[in-house]
Amino acid sequence: MEIEKAYRFKLEPTSEQAKKLAKMAGCGRVVFNDSLDYVLNIIKKSVAITDKKAIYEHLNNLSYQDRKLLKKSFPNSAFLNKQLTSWKKLNHRAWLDDAFTDCLQQRQRDFVKALDEWSKGNRGFPVFRTRKLSHHSTMRFPAPKKQINIQNKHIKLPNGLGLVRYHNSQPVIGELRNATVSLNAVGEWHISIMCLVEIELSTHVPGEMTGIDMGIAKNMTLSTDCCGNEGVFDGVHSFKSYQDKLAIEQRKLSRKTLGSENWKKQKLKVSRLHQRITNIRNDYQHKATSEICKNHAMIICEALKVANMSKSAKGDSENHGKNVAAKSGLNKSILDQGWHELRRQLEYKMRWKGGIYGEVNPRNTSRECACCGHTEKNNRKTQAEFICLSCGHSDNADKNAAKVILNRYLRELEQAA
Numbered sequence: 001m002e003i004e005k006a007y008r009f010k011l012e013p014t015s016e017q018a019k020k021l022a023k024m025a026g027c028g029r030v031v032f033n034d035s036l037d038y039v040l041n042i043i044k045k046s047v048a049i050t051d052k053k054a055i056y057e058h059l060n061n062l063s064y065q066d067r068k069l070l071k072k073s074f075p076n077s078a079f080l081n082k083q084l085t086s087w088k089k090l091n092h093r094a095w096l097d098d099a100f101t102d103c104l105q106q107r108q109r110d111f112v113k114a115l116d117e118w119s120k121g122n123r124g125f126p127v128f129r130t131r132k133l134s135h136h137s138t139m140r141f142p143a144p145k146k147q148i149n150i151q152n153k154h155i156k157l158p159n160g161l162g163l164v165r166y167h168n169s170q171p172v173i174g175e176l177r178n179a180t181v182s183l184n185a186v187g188e189w190h191i192s193i194m195c196l197v198e199i200e201l202s203t204h205v206p207g208e209m210t211g212i213d214m215g216i217a218k219n220m221t222l223s224t225d226c227c228g229n230e231g232v233f234d235g236v237h238s239f240k241s242y243q244d245k246l247a248i249e250q251r252k253l254s255r256k257t258l259g260s261e262n263w264k265k266q267k268l269k270v271s272r273l274h275q276r277i278t279n280i281r282n283d284y285q286h287k288a289t290s291e292i293c294k295n296h297a298m299i300i301c302e303a304l305k306v307a308n309m310s311k312s313a314k315g316d317s318e319n320h321g322k323n324v325a326a327k328s329g330l331n332k333s334i335l336d337q338g339w340h341e342l343r344r345q346l347e348y349k350m351r352w353k354g355g356i357y358g359e360v361n362p363r364n365t366s367r368e369c370a371c372c373g374h375t376e377k378n379n380r381k382t383q384a385e386f387i388c389l390s391c392g393h394s395d396n397a398d399k400n401a402a403k404v405i406l407n408r409y410l411r412e413l414e415q416a417a
């Protein structure tokens, strides 16, 4: 079986190379924005709205049908790639001629994909890229096998960048499929690489099955009592203190004059803190998911959708306060990312080892009794306590939910057989 394996390395470019990377990323942003401008002009003709904010509001409130209909008037990436050639001949875009065309064309393909995602209702209409947001500085190499050469201490990049030093933390195996260079908030460049790797599926994977409930108070609760403290991963607490500190520093930032030297200094401080929280979280997630995957042959989680999640954050009856603690936008974004990332890691690590990763419908998992299946809101006495009103089964509420998740999957397997 072939699987995808992802790598991420920190690049250590010389100042000359860093300048060049920044310039390449800048060209990418301009081409993205020009393409977006082109599409917005088409839209302006059909909707008779000129105010930018109003157009975005209009676009993001369109129904699925209207989005699909409007998308028919948009150019495809081949057409935009052709436009790029003529843009380069414009006086004020002449400097695009020095840029790496393959990456610019890829940027347009990514832009068209973003339009696609919008038309499917998966995300908002693409916005203009800005230098101020580091994650807008990115370049993807469409033919990495030809364009990139990974060596022991250096990665050879095209377009005159040459050999760029990198922090080689693990050997890259497999066939190179995808490579993206991007900037983070504290001004460091990284390269993300995706490889196709052939693995042998073992016929017998040792370990047991487990269901996992993800929450806020306890990051992950396993239906089994292994991997650490009775199958409970607290997670969140490890960066709670940093979050408090971040809130303080952000308040300080908001009191400084926008764009002043002091503001810039404080902004960097906030960015560094963000980065540190990210690092701590990444480290925790990788350790936790590796531990769980090592000890289990089958892992089942609740299915989670972006749209569902933002809805439940507002608090609906279905999710009974699972998101109540995530009041601030900051907390919420950290947790949201966390839940998605944990699932992603569990899935690929299980595939890597040849085990099974599955997801079930999250409906009522916290109200259902893992023993008798009786489902009632009042089964859950408190955030932590579950007592079934039908059979009297009592358990920790998260443990019960984790067991329900696993049972649900096993039942589906049985029905399918």
Ligand SMILES: [Zn+2]
Residues within 6 Å of the ligand: 369, 370, 371, 372, 373, 374, 388, 389, 390, 391, 392, 393
């Ligand atoms: Zn019961």
